[in-house]
Every structure is written in C-alpha cells, then in structure tokens.
Amino acid sequence: MxxxxxxxxxxxxxxxxxxxxxxxxxxxxxxxxxxxxxxxxxxxxxxxxxxxxxxxxxxxxxxxxxxxxxxxxxxxxxxxxxxxxxxxxxxxxxxxxxxxxxxxxxxxxEMVSGQTTKQVLLLNTIRTALDQGDLLLYAQPIRNKEGEGYDEILARLKYDGGINDPG
The missing domain is CATH 3.30.70 (Alpha-Beta Plaits)
Structure with a gap:
C-alpha cells in the first residue's frame, strides 16, 4: 500500500x-x-x-x-x-x-554497458528457458539428526545442453 x-x-x-x-x-x-x-x-x-x-x-x-x-x-x-x-x-x-x-x-x-550486459544476457537466458519449459525444480531434503526438517526447492535451468547452476 x-x-x-x-x-x-x-x-x-x-x-x-x-x-x-x-x-x-x-x-x-x-x-x-x-x-x-x-x-x-x-x-x-x-x-x-x-x-x-x-x-x-x-x-x-x-x-x-x-x-x-x-x-x-x-x-x-x-x-x-x-x-x-x-x-x-x-x-x-x-x-x-x-x-x-x-x-x-x-x-x-561504455561504462554502463559492462555493468548491465551480463545481467541482461542472464535475464534473456532465463526468459528463453521459461518459454521453452527448461526450468527444472528439485526438492532437497534438509533434516536434523532426528530426521525433522523441511524440503528446500532448488531451481535449475537447462542451458546449452547442460544444467546451469546458480553462482
């Protein structure tokens, strides 16, 4: 609001x-x-x-x-x-x-282009992957010694024949 x-x-x-x-x-x-x-x-x-x-x-x-x-x-x-x-x-x-x-x-x-080009290219890659259904979701269990916890959802993109990990 x-x-x-x-x-x-x-x-x-x-x-x-x-x-x-x-x-x-x-x-x-x-x-x-x-x-x-x-x-x-x-x-x-x-x-x-x-x-x-x-x-x-x-x-x-x-x-x-x-x-x-x-x-x-x-x-x-x-x-x-x-x-x-x-x-x-x-x-x-x-x-x-x-x-x-x-x-x-x-x-x-020229200065600004270097700062933003990587971000724009990544955004375009993500959009293309979403349009083509190349977004993969995984459930990763997070548990303590007693077996209690939750599942963390991880997203990965299929890109250039492989899987693009974050980082």
Whole structure:
C-alpha cells in the first residue's frame, strides 16, 4: 500500500511538469519510466528530480524522506534494444541517487554497458528457458539428526545442453 501511495504522489507531482504527449510508466519494483519528447530533456528531468527531492511524501501522518535519481538516454525504436537500454538506465539512475544529479547514458554508455550486459544476457537466458519449459525444480531434503526438517526447492535451468547452476 505504501509503495502505491508513493508512486501516486510522484505521479501527481510530475504530471503538471509533463507535456501533452509525454508518459510515465511504472516498471516492476519501484522504478518509473518517464518518456519525455520535448526540448531540453536533461534540464527538464533535472528540474523534476529537484522538485521530488525537495518534497516529502506523507504516509500515516509521517513524512518520508525519499531520495530520487534519474538517468536519460535516447531510444532508437528498436524493440530488441529496449530491455538493455532500460537496464543501463536503471543502473545509471541508481548511481545518480547519491548526488541527485541526472546522468546521461549517452556520455557513459561504455561504462554502463559492462555493468548491465551480463545481467541482461542472464535475464534473456532465463526468459528463453521459461518459454521453452527448461526450468527444472528439485526438492532437497534438509533434516536434523532426528530426521525433522523441511524440503528446500532448488531451481535449475537447462542451458546449452547442460544444467546451469546458480553462482
């Protein structure tokens, strides 16, 4: 409930600052994707972050101090580049939270690419395995000396003719 309340508060704060054709999307977790199309994208985004950082969100009569960060980049319209782009922007936005300055992906793409490429590739591998039914579940018994305990469920992926263990 609190997360929904916070996202709605952020939406209400940002909506008057957005132009008619601009959109705000909620991504899984607590991230938001803001699609800006007007002029001065970086400056406008920095202004939005400054406004968010200057306000508290109130929940059950308690002011919450939230830290906001943002990153921006250009989307080329190619569906296959969207997921890696979002991963890179997410990582960069997380880095920007420390100093509340908007960071541009375009000037840091090589650094960010190395940080996120492995994660994006792993996510794509997992999605493919799920689509093909290549997720294996095992029950591993965990017992004490008296034989009491539980079963731990382990997940493994079939990948490249073998089984991909975590790690």
């Amino acid at each position: 609190m997360r929904v309340h916070c996202i709605r508060s952020i939406y209400r704060t940002l909506l008057p600052l957005m132009q008619e054709n601009e959109k705000l999307y909620q991504l899984p977790g607590s991230e938001l994707l803001l699609v800006l199309s007007g002029p001065e994208t970086e400056g406008r985004l920095q202004h939005m972050v400054n406004i968010l950082n200057s306000r508290q969100i109130h929940w059950n009569n308690t002011g919450l101090d939230m830290g906001y960060g943002a990153a921006w980049g250009h989307f080329d319209g190619n569906q296959e580049t969207l997921q890696p782009l979002l991963g890179q922007l997410s990582w960069l936005a997380e880095q920007s939270c420390a100093h509340h300055h908007v960071l541009a992906l375009d000037s840091r793409e």
